[in-house]
Amino acid sequence: MPENTFDHSLPYKARGRRDFLTTMAALAAPVLITGSLGAAPVRAAGRGDRAAEANRAADTNGADMTIQQVIDALLADIPGAPFPNTVDTIKAGDPHQPVKGIVTTMFATQAVIAKTIALGANFIIAHEPTYYNHLDETAWLGNDPVFKAKERILKEHGICVWRFHDGIHAHKPDSVRMGVLQALGWDKYYDANDPAMLTLPGMPLKEVISHLKERLGIEHLKYIGDEGQVCSKIVVSPGAAGGKGQIGQIERYQPDLFICGELNEWETSEYVRDARYIGGKIALVVLGHSVSEEPGLEWLVPVLNQKIPGVKVTHVVTGDAFSWA
Amino acid sequence: MPENTFDHSLPYKARGRRDFLTTMAALAAPVLITGSLGAAPVRAAGRGDRAAEANRAADTNGADMTIQQVIDALLADIPGAPFPNTVDTIKAGDPHQPVKGIVTTMFATQAVIAKTIALGANFIIAHEPTYYNHLDETAWLGNDPVFKAKERILKEHGICVWRFHDGIHAHKPDSVRMGVLQALGWDKYYDANDPAMLTLPGMPLKEVISHLKERLGIEHLKYIGDEGQVCSKIVVSPGAAGGKGQIGQIERYQPDLFICGELNEWETSEYVRDARYIGGKIALVVLGHSVSEEPGLEWLVPVLNQKIPGVKVTHVVTGDAFSWA
Numbered sequence: 001m002p003e004n005t006f007d008h009s010l011p012y013k014a015r016g017r018r019d020f021l022t023t024m025a026a027l028a029a030p031v032l033i034t035g036s037l038g039a040a041p042v043r044a045a046g047r048g049d050r051a052a053e054a055n056r057a058a059d060t061n062g063a064d065m066t067i068q069q070v071i072d073a074l075l076a077d078i079p080g081a082p083f084p085n086t087v088d089t090i091k092a093g094d095p096h097q098p099v100k101g102i103v104t105t106m107f108a109t110q111a112v113i114a115k116t117i118a119l120g121a122n123f124i125i126a127h128e129p130t131y132y133n134h135l136d137e138t139a140w141l142g143n144d145p146v147f148k149a150k151e152r153i154l155k156e157h158g159i160c161v162w163r164f165h166d167g168i169h170a171h172k173p174d175s176v177r178m179g180v181l182q183a184l185g186w187d188k189y190y191d192a193n194d195p196a197m198l199t200l201p202g203m204p205l206k207e208v209i210s211h212l213k214e215r216l217g218i219e220h221l222k223y224i225g226d227e228g229q230v231c232s233k234i235v236v237s238p239g240a241a242g243g244k245g246q247i248g249q250i251e252r253y254q255p256d257l258f259i260c261g262e263l264n265e266w267e268t269s270e271y272v273r274d275a276r277y278i279g280g281k282i283a284l285v286v287l288g289h290s291v292s293e294e295p296g297l298e299w300l301v302p303v304l305n306q307k308i309p310g311v312k313v314t315h316v317v318t319g320d321a322f323s324w325a
Numbered sequence: 326m327p328e329n330t331f332d333h334s335l336p337y338k339a340r341g342r343r344d345f346l347t348t349m350a351a352l353a354a355p356v357l358i359t360g361s362l363g364a365a366p367v368r369a370a371g372r373g374d375r376a377a378e379a380n381r382a383a384d385t386n387g388a389d390m391t392i393q394q395v396i397d398a399l400l401a402d403i404p405g406a407p408f409p410n411t412v413d414t415i416k417a418g419d420p421h422q423p424v425k426g427i428v429t430t431m432f433a434t435q436a437v438i439a440k441t442i443a444l445g446a447n448f449i450i451a452h453e454p455t456y457y458n459h460l461d462e463t464a465w466l467g468n469d470p471v472f473k474a475k476e477r478i479l480k481e482h483g484i485c486v487w488r489f490h491d492g493i494h495a496h497k498p499d500s501v502r503m504g505v506l507q508a509l510g511w512d513k514y515y516d517a518n519d520p521a522m523l524t525l526p527g528m529p530l531k532e533v534i535s536h537l538k539e540r541l542g543i544e545h546l547k548y549i550g551d552e553g554q555v556c557s558k559i560v561v562s563p564g565a566a567g568g569k570g571q572i573g574q575i576e577r578y579q580p581d582l583f584i585c586g587e588l589n590e591w592e593t594s595e596y597v598r599d600a601r602y603i604g605g606k607i608a609l610v611v612l613g614h615s616v617s618e619e620p621g622l623e624w625l626v627p628v629l630n631q632k633i634p635g636v637k638v639t640h641v642v643t644g645d646a647f648s649w650a
């Protein structure tokens with residue numbers, strides 16, 4: 001029933017599923033023009049001097065900025081950043097070169113790199129690792145041809161890759177979460193006191209699944225639950241928070257539905273299976289990791305447009321790696 | 326074409342998908358009657374004195390044995406067992422009680438426990454954790470109602486749960502692997518010098534996928550690759566070996582197809598996506614963790630029948646937790 005309680009005006013509705021590539025400048029909504037990374041759509045977050053200083057970059061021509069200055073401008077909005085221990089490091093290239101164009105994405109895949117080259121951009125902001133492990137360690141890869149080919153093409157084209165993971169999640173509010181909620185039209189249900197928990201007008205799980213697939217451009221997903229079960233209390237946990245984190249949220253909020261990006265199959269899914277067996281009404285949806293966080297990176301585009309005027313910023317959808325049979 | 330190169334006489338072919346429950350005694354093939362856990366179907370592995378001693382248990386009535394003696398009889402075949410550091414511990418119940426009946430399974434889910442009770446058995450051998458984390462730590466669960474309900478029902482019915490994970494994999498050959506290969510009719514391609522790597526008559530990925538689904542009772546799976554791509558060199562890696570292990574096998578064997586149970590979506594699948602983009606012909610199939618190892622636990626049944634005569638041994642299929650939309 002409550003299909004019409006959602007705002008269908010958002011960009012995700014119309015886009016293609018696999019290979020969407022768009023310049024999002026046109027989508028920079030008034031809610032984003034403070035330049036504060038992701039704060040405005042919900043409420044104005046306090047920003048300190050670092051943020052104010054970084055935002056003054058907006059008065060200059062972004063084309064005069066280095067990639068490092070772009071990074072600093074983003075980090076200026078993150079409480080506690082730069083972090084002493086973080087995976088948000090330069091994965092390839094020289095951050096002290098002038099920024100020529102920016103791509104935001106989930107993974108700096110070979111396909112994303114090819115599009116970056118075609119766009120004439122030299123800076124990829126990727127949410128996830130470049131070299132197939134969380135810490136982007138490369139010693140273990142040795143002369144692996146897949147690793148070497150990526151390293152080589154990035155070097156040949158002078159492309160800098162920076163990971164923006166810990167920082168974007170540490171923003172208040174978590175900008176990945178807000179990007180996802182906005183894409184779903186669910187940001188109106190957001191409560192800063194309980195960021196993960198939404199209380200929506202109840203609707204059957206089947207409708208929730210259709211909505212998730214349509215709005216997030218997902219072809220297939222996995223779930224546990226009855227399609228007819230009414231879901232009102234919904235926890236949204238993009239990415240892969242790990243079993244203890246995911247189960248901890250289920251314990252805390254007792255939701256009708258827990259939505260995550262990825263899980264370990266000996267953790268959260270087994271917990272939910274047991275919970276349902278003893279009468280619990282919880283359902284579980286697993287979106288897929290990349291597609292579960294993609295809107296958070298897309299959401300950076302208008303932020304960057306405001307901070308770095310004169311530099312083209314493009315979100316390139318990484319997309320799900322899988323086919324389903 | 327090579328569909329008929331596989332032996333279709335195996336038990337997995339005919340069984341139902343989700344809720345299969347069978348006593349496998351009738352399936353104890355001659356190849357298994359040495360009682361050595363999983364060694365015989367491929368080649369006779371050397372067994373030491375511990376194995377010989379434990380196998381003498383077969384001369385006694387299994388109904389006089391304690392659960393701990395059953396465990397010891399299984400461990401007698403495992404090189405180096407019992408291990409000082411292992412997850413193969415008692416998760417619930419008293420192992421010093423007489424064994425009344427044995428259930429083998431992937432997870433001691435609430436559903437599996439209910440079937441165990443219905444069977445009058447008091448010993449569950451589960452390959453994976455009972456309490457939703459690899460180490461089966463429970464302090465973090467506190468009074469979680471799902472945890473407490475499982476703890477309670479196991480206690481009320483005097484059921485002992487033991488994990489058999491590190492041990493069954495450490496057997497020579499890995500008995501999970503051999504159970505899976507036998508279920509697939511691929512054990513004839515097994516090479517003890519390269520246990521993970523099989524060289525089969527080439528067949529299109531689409532046919533491999535159909536074969537995997539049929540033989541392993543899988544309704545849906547995820548893959549990366551072209552359906553028409555011919556697969557001959559295939560690495561089979563049940564379970565979730567982790568990105569470095571999985572990618573290491575791909576580097577070593579350069580297979581046409583890598584088959585795993587589960588992966589992290591920022592690791593192996595991204596490696597394969599990049600490998601294919603630069604021209605690599607590798608394909609990837611993700612079976613699902615539980616269904617990828619289930620035959621290994623089913624394979625224990627005839628082994629136990631030989632070691633523990635007079636005690637009913639039943640494989641209860643845990644099955645995939647997910648529905649797919």
